[in-house]
Amino acid sequence: MQETTRTIQLAPSLMTMDLDQFKEQISFLNNKVNLYHIDIMDGHFVPNISLSPWFIEQTRKISDLPMSAHLMVTDAPFWVQQLIDVKCEMICMPAEVSNGVAFRLIDQIHDAGLKAGMVINPETPVDTLLPYIDLLDKITVMTVDPGFAGQRFLAGCLDKITQLRQLREEKGYGYEIEMDGSTNKAHWKMIADSNPDVYVIGRSGLFGLTDNIESSWQQMVSEYEECTGFKFDNGR
Template identity: 30%
Template structure:
């Protein structure tokens, strides 16, 4: 699965930029509040507007404080998957259950240096795990390879029946890094610059999907 990140799109032409990645599995929307991360992007009104112009499932990544208050609105608006950060969530289990009750899948994200072990039990309540392979807040950063240890841990737990969720990765994913992420056990790849800097973004999505599928048996 490839989820183009509109953080790398032209914000003045968002509807056109979304149309340019037709055929993508998910559309990744980075919501930042300038508190949890040092950047301010877009919020619920933009997500609601985008939902009217595309049928690509919306993957909302909330890099915000107090997700208990704000996350449910994205689910109620029609987002397919809503991800909150483990570092910001005071009641992650409650958030997961509320998101599911509102009709969305529930995702939990961890920063590159956040250990995964304290959240392994909590992950049983979630549908997706988003492993950050850059520090959250800005696009165009270099891929941090050591986070793949967390991916391998979770993939083993999935393969042995201890967890049942989709593994997503976000940060520095491109033609040079997607294969090692796929080999480690990732299911869904967020790609920003690698898609939107291409002459044909939709073709870039297809090429990345093929690369990932060829690199990992669990994706075929």
């Protein structure tokens, strides 16, 4: 019997969608998912270049869902201001380059009425966030090396999710915990056991399952339920 008490949030990574089916896929997902995950890469922090604040503006023409920007950039202050200008609801910065500007950027985001998050890459420990963890609205744990879709899943990173959940319960912090990287049939059970609040899902877990977004969605739900023992419930 499937348990029905756990609700998750699902955030499709729009970098991995089929751009030739952009409107069709977004229109379908608008009624299915909780928010959209927008990867912004500068070609320096990671070797790839992807999406931009302009992409958020274009997506808003066909969606009212919240946008969560995942910055993979070396110049965080520049990109934070760009995202504030387009009123991106959640701005998640790379912890690895935020030392020295973290408090200022978090305050800047909050002063604009938006939410502030941090992302930790596989080699980055949770302790890096401790000086300002109480100010964060979300913490994203990377379970793959960042920058490209299809990277190897790093199961050891799931321990950080467990650590962050325990810390939140002990200290009463308010951040959400998000995992990002290779969310698919091979890893649903491990990920569910670590129990993040938000699942970022991309090509291997959704967009690449079939050539049709509706059938891909149905297959994703079926695989989630089969692997985890939970009935799929994201509150929509």
